[in-house]
Amino acid sequence: MSRGLLNIALDLCYLVYSLLSRKNSDTYQRLINEIVEFAPCWFAASILLDFEKACINTLGYQNRFQDVKFAHNINKIAGLAFIPPCDVLHAYSRLALDLDDDYQDILNYFEDTYIGRLRPNNTRRQPTFSIEFWNMHTRTTQLSTRTNNSVEAWHRRIGYVFQCAHPTLWSFLQKLIHEEHAAHADVVHINSGEAPKHKSKTNERFERRLLNLLLHPHDDILMQLNNIAHKICL
Ligand SMILES: *[C@@H]1O[C@H](CO)[C@@H](O)[C@H](O)[C@H]1NC(C)=O
Ligand SMILES: *[C@@H]1O[C@H](CO)[C@@H](O)[C@H](O)[C@H]1NC(C)=O
Numbered sequence: 001m002s003r004g005l006l007n008i009a010l011d012l013c014y015l016v017y018s019l020l021s022r023k024n025s026d027t028y029q030r031l032i033n034e035i036v037e038f039a040p041c042w043f044a045a046s047i048l049l050d051f052e053k054a055c056i057n058t059l060g061y062q063n064r065f066q067d068v069k070f071a072h073n074i075n076k077i078a079g080l081a082f083i084p085p086c087d088v089l090h091a092y093s094r095l096a097l098d099l100d101d102d103y104q105d106i107l108n109y110f111e112d113t114y115i116g117r118l119r120p121n122n123t124r125r126q127p128t129f130s131i132e133f134w135n136m137h138t139r140t141t142q143l144s145t146r147t148n149n150s151v152e153a154w155h156r157r158i159g160y161v162f163q164c165a166h167p168t169l170w171s172f173l174q175k176l177i178h179e180e181h182a183a184h185a186d187v188v189h190i191n192s193g194e195a196p197k198h199k200s201k202t203n204e205r206f207e208r209r210l211l212n213l214l215l216h217p218h219d220d221i222l223m224q225l226n227n228i229a230h231k232i233c234l
Contacts, residue, residue, distance in 0.1 A: 079228035
């Protein structure tokens with residue numbers, strides 16, 4: 001059974017931790033239905049799904065992240081989220097040709113989940129998650145409710161907290177409790193009118209530079225992915 005972690009943030013106050021046996025859209029849909037049943041008055045403006053880094057770990061890549069070039073290339077794959085939806089298929093094909101066999105497993109995973117596997121007749125199957133569902137380009141350029149700095153910082157922290165591949169149930173619960181305390185402290189901090197502690201100047205600068213890049217993209221889509229990859233970190 002794989003462990004899926006999904007979190008939902010609203011007004012930075014409500015966090016839902018859930019352990020999912022699968023990561024397909026049916027499972028997510030069922031979870032959302034359960035939550036709506038549990039809290040019928042809840043009208044979410046947006047939901048943040050944490051498409052976990054765990055899949056990268058299960059593919060056996062975790063140690064290779066020390067390798068700067070490897071990590072940069074993985075960021076290019078993730079950078080597809082910031083390419084306009086209509087250009088994603090083209091960008092993905094260019095990137096897949098550009099990366100060598102070391103990346104085949106992760107490309108297969110990415111293709112099945114987010115792009116759609118290529119059929120012999122050159123059409124694509126339905127991916128698990130459609131491009132419109134996961135793409136961040138429009139949301140970023142419209143500066144709407146994109147995962148914002150503090151939530152991103154939180155994601156990074158929880159990713160770090162759960163990095164151990166198969167925590168025992170007990171240490172897992174310990175970490176959740178610890179995380180819950182940290183999240184609570186942040187909420188109190190924000191409610192008192194202060195900026196979230198983790199929101200750093202570096203993050204803001206990062207976001208501005210990313211936005212600038214999306215508004216003035218490089219003509220060559222591989223170069224654009226390369227530039228985006230320098231601005232994001234998983
Ligand atoms: C960040 O999140 C908070 C709380 O959800 C929201 O009020 C704020 O508008 C967001 N900022 C941006 C730039 O989206
Ligand atoms: C390609 O194959 C799929 C699945 O058999 C089929 O639905 C589709 O119409 C085919 N497209 C072309 C252009 O041949």
